[in-house]
Structure formats: C-alpha cells, structure tokens
Amino acid sequence: MGVLDGKVAVIAGGTSGIGARIAERFVEAGACVTIASPFAEEGEALAAKLGPKAQFRRADVADEAEVKALVDGAVSGFGRLDCMVNNAGIAGRFGSVAALDLAQYERTLAVVLRGVVLGTKHAASAMLRQGSGSIVNTGSVAGSRAGYGPYDYSAAKAAVIHFTRCVAMELGEKGVRANSISPGGIVTPIFAKALGLPPEEVGRTFAPLESALAKWHPIPRAGRPDDIAEAALFLASDASSFVNGHDLVVDGGLVAGRSWAAQRAATAELMAALKPGPAR
Numbered sequence: 001m002g003v004l005d006g007k008v009a010v011i012a013g014g015t016s017g018i019g020a021r022i023a024e025r026f027v028e029a030g031a032c033v034t035i036a037s038p039f040a041e042e043g044e045a046l047a048a049k050l051g052p053k054a055q056f057r058r059a060d061v062a063d064e065a066e067v068k069a070l071v072d073g074a075v076s077g078f079g080r081l082d083c084m085v086n087n088a089g090i091a092g093r094f095g096s097v098a099a100l101d102l103a104q105y106e107r108t109l110a111v112v113l114r115g116v117v118l119g120t121k122h123a124a125s126a127m128l129r130q131g132s133g134s135i136v137n138t139g140s141v142a143g144s145r146a147g148y149g150p151y152d153y154s155a156a157k158a159a160v161i162h163f164t165r166c167v168a169m170e171l172g173e174k175g176v177r178a179n180s181i182s183p184g185g186i187v188t189p190i191f192a193k194a195l196g197l198p199p200e201e202v203g204r205t206f207a208p209l210e211s212a213l214a215k216w217h218p219i220p221r222a223g224r225p226d227d228i229a230e231a232a233l234f235l236a237s238d239a240s241s242f243v244n245g246h247d248l249v250v251d252g253g254l255v256a257g258r259s260w261a262a263q264r265a266a267t268a269e270l271m272a273a274l275k276p277g278p279a280r
C-alpha cells in the first residue's frame with residue numbers, strides 16, 4: 001500500500017530532472033499523475049516508462065489557457081485533483097544589473113513565477129470545490145539567499161516562496177494546503193540547458209556537477225532529484241496534513257550557514273592575524 005494510493009497529481013515541469021523523479025516516486029506511491037511541459041517527445045517517453053498510471057500533457061506554464069486545460073484535463077480524466085506540483089523552471093541569465101536584459105528577465109519571470117501563480121490559481125479552483133488538496137511549489141535557496149542565482153531567477157524564486165506562504169493563509173481554512181520546497185544544488189539538466197548544450201551533452205555534465213555542487217553544502221555532496229522527490233512525497237501525502245505555508249529547505253544545510261570546514265578555516269585565519277608578533 002502506497003502513501004498516495006487513490007490520489008491524483010499534476011506535475012507541471014514534470015518531464016526532466018527533479019520533476020521527472022517526483023513523477024516516478026508519486027506513481028510508485030500509488031498516485032495517478034499527469035506530467036506536463038512543452039516538450040512532447042520527452043514527456044511521452046517518460047509517461048510510457050511510468051505505465052498506465054501516468055499521462056503526458058503538453059503545456060507551457062506561462063500560458064493561462066494551457067494551464068487551465070492541464071488542470072481541467074486531470075480533473076475530468078481522473079475525477080479529482082489531490083496534489084499540484086508547480087515545478088517548471090528555467091535558469092535565468094547571469095550578468096550585471098546595469099546590463100539587465102528586460103526581455104530575458106520577463107521570460108524567466110513568466111516561467112518561474114507566473115507559471116507557479118497560474119498553476120496555483122487553477123489547482124486552487126479545483127481543490128476548493130472538493131474541499132481538499134495540497135499545492136507544492138518549487139522555490140530555491142536562491143530565493144532566500146543572495147549569491148546563488150541570476151537576478152531574474154532569484155527574484156522570481158523569492159516571490160514563489162512568499163506567494164505560496166500568502167496563498168496558504170487563505171486556503172488552509174478551506175482544507176487546501178500550500179507549501180514550497182527550496183532545493184540546494186541538485187544534479188539535473190538545468191545547468192546544461194542554461195549553457196545551451198544539446199540534449200546528448202547533458203549526461204556528460206553530471207559528474208563535474210557532482211563535484212562542483214558538493215562544495216556548496218555543509219553536507220559535502222551534491223543534491224539529487226531523489227532528495228527533492230522525497231520532500232514532495234511528504235508534502236503531497238496525508239503525513240503532512242498540518243504543514244501549511246512552509247518552505248521546506250532541502251539543501252544539506254546551505255541556507256543554515258557556513259560549513260564547519262569553512263568556519264574553521266576562517267577562524268584559523270582570524271586567530272593567525274591576532275597572534276602577537278613583531279610590531280607593525
């Protein structure tokens with residue numbers, strides 16, 4: 001028996017990386033899932049791999065009509081909607097604020113923030129009708145700490161976290177919960193896509209990512225899609241029935257502070273500077 005037996009979920013941005021792993025874990029846990037993204041080939045292949053409990057629907061989360069059709073399709077196909085995971089994302093673009101490309105900024109906000117807002121709006125409409133449901137929005141450590149992403153991406157993620165918190169205040173009293181998950185550095189294709197690498201190059205980036213991201217976290221390893229999928233599973237399930245308006249940070253301790261090794265190195269440097277020595 002799975003913790004999501006009988007439940008119906010939609011995972012927007014569910015065809016790659018973190019979203020694909022969430023879809024796999026939800027199906028393993030007993031849910032029927034609709035995965036969505038603009039990429040039909042990738043989505044159809046994943047749905048086929050997941051079996052009869054999964055279906056793919058093409059949707060761009062920045063397009064309200066497509067998001068509404070996505071939610072309506074899940075409700076009419078499966079009879080209800082228990083969990084909406086708004087996970088779609090693109091990486092944004094690094095650069096000086098003085099040279100900000102406004103068209104790029106608006107596209108990042110359209111996917112990362114507007115996509116979450118639209119997914120939340122249409123899921124809430126269905127969930128309020130049935131009086132239950134769990135909305136899970138993907139934030140980021142870049143939304144609460146400066147220096148972990150480009151301006152467009154970081155601003156959008158900060159807004160996702162706070163939007164989710166605000167929505168939770170309204171929906172909680174009506175049986176619908178809303179929470180976000182903020183991943184640390186997770187090994188996924190998002191980095192290769194940001195560099196414009198072709199799909200056949202993505203796998204090659206995983207080993208160097210593992211080593212580079214391990215340096216970010218007080219738990220000295222890269223994050224894995226599984227780490228986030230387990231958090232999503234908890235928030236989707238009844239095990240989290242009293243968790244609402246929370247940002248579940250899954251980052252090996254990054255947001256909590258400086259790693260023990262970095263702290264020791266900095267303290268040693270400080271002590272060395274204070275040691276008595278020849279007058280300067």
Ligand SMILES: NC(=O)c1ccc[n+]([C@@H]2O[C@H](COP(=O)([O-])OP(=O)(O)OC[C@H]3O[C@@H](n4cnc5c(N)ncnc54)[C@H](O)[C@@H]3O)[C@@H](O)[C@H]2O)c1
Nearest residue numbers: 013015016017018037060061087088089140185186188190
């Ligand atoms: N990988 C990390 O280190 C990391 C860290 C913090 C947050 N995140 C967030 O996790 C989420 C998943 O990212 P990932 O790392 O798995 O990357 P990914 O590129 O593998 O997955 C992104 C997903 O979003 C989909 N998507 C992109 N544009 C879309 C659109 N317009 N409409 C619908 N779907 C769209 C993609 O098809 C894909 O399924 C994103 O929101 C990302 O910002 C990732």
